[in-house]
């Protein structure tokens with residue numbers, strides 16, 4: 001039996017439980033658990049997501065049914081970032097430093113949130129390491145408010161802060177928007193691909209339109225609520241009418257095949273006690289992104 005004591009948790013490999021692999025500081029893939037939960041407005045529990053996703057990842061089949069190859073991903077799972085103490089800005093800086101160490105070494109970073117706010121320091125670190133990039137933002141929400149619940153460092157404002165870095169954002173799966181956000185996307189001609197249009201599309205031409213908006217290098221942020229709540233019931237603000245598994249993975253596969261995806265975060269999973277569906281879907285999604293990335297490099 002494999003030991004799964006919590007002290008060794010961070011050392012367990014994301015994908016195959018190979019502890020030696022998990023300690024490999026030169027592994028091309030680094031998984032960073034970021035249990036940051038501070039400004040969640042509705043459902044709670046996203047701080048528990050990184051550990052739950054890592055646990056669920058142990059149950060993923062070691063062969064990929066789509067690419068028809070063994071997973072065999074070389075992954076180092078890093079220790080979780082301490083997120084409970086310190087001011088918001090301090091903790092976000094801590095996250096950025098951990099990300100920078102991975103990205104500066106040219107390794108692929110897969111961050112597991114935590115709430116969406118963590119994307120700001122992660123994008124900053126990616127831009128410092130790689131320069132120009134586009135953020136591909138999969139989400140039910142635009143997260144473009146200037147401030148939300150009395151703070152500018154909230155999950156509801158994170159893409160506004162990213163835009164302020166001067167980084168272009170392409171949003172996919174959107175189906176919830178406030179008047180302020182709608183005004184902003186009209187004024188600035190922001191790239192928004194509505195879930196309603198994607199789900200009704202009769203071809204994958206929309207994927208080509210997404211690709212046309214992306215530069216050569218891409219940072220990918222996936223809010224779990226971009227998916228249909230049937231696949232991802234455990235998320236802070238579930239919205240009906242989300243993307244299906246096959247639609248989202250088709251998009252991500254094409255993006256990884258045609259662009260240099262330098263890092264990804266998967267945020268806003270909030271495990272529901274008694275059903276593993278949310279964390280298992282999240283683990284599968286994180287794995288798919290790394291597999292698509294590896295296939296794209298070949």
Ligand SMILES: [Mn+2]
Pocket residue numbers: 139140141223225226237268
């Ligand atoms: Mn969202």
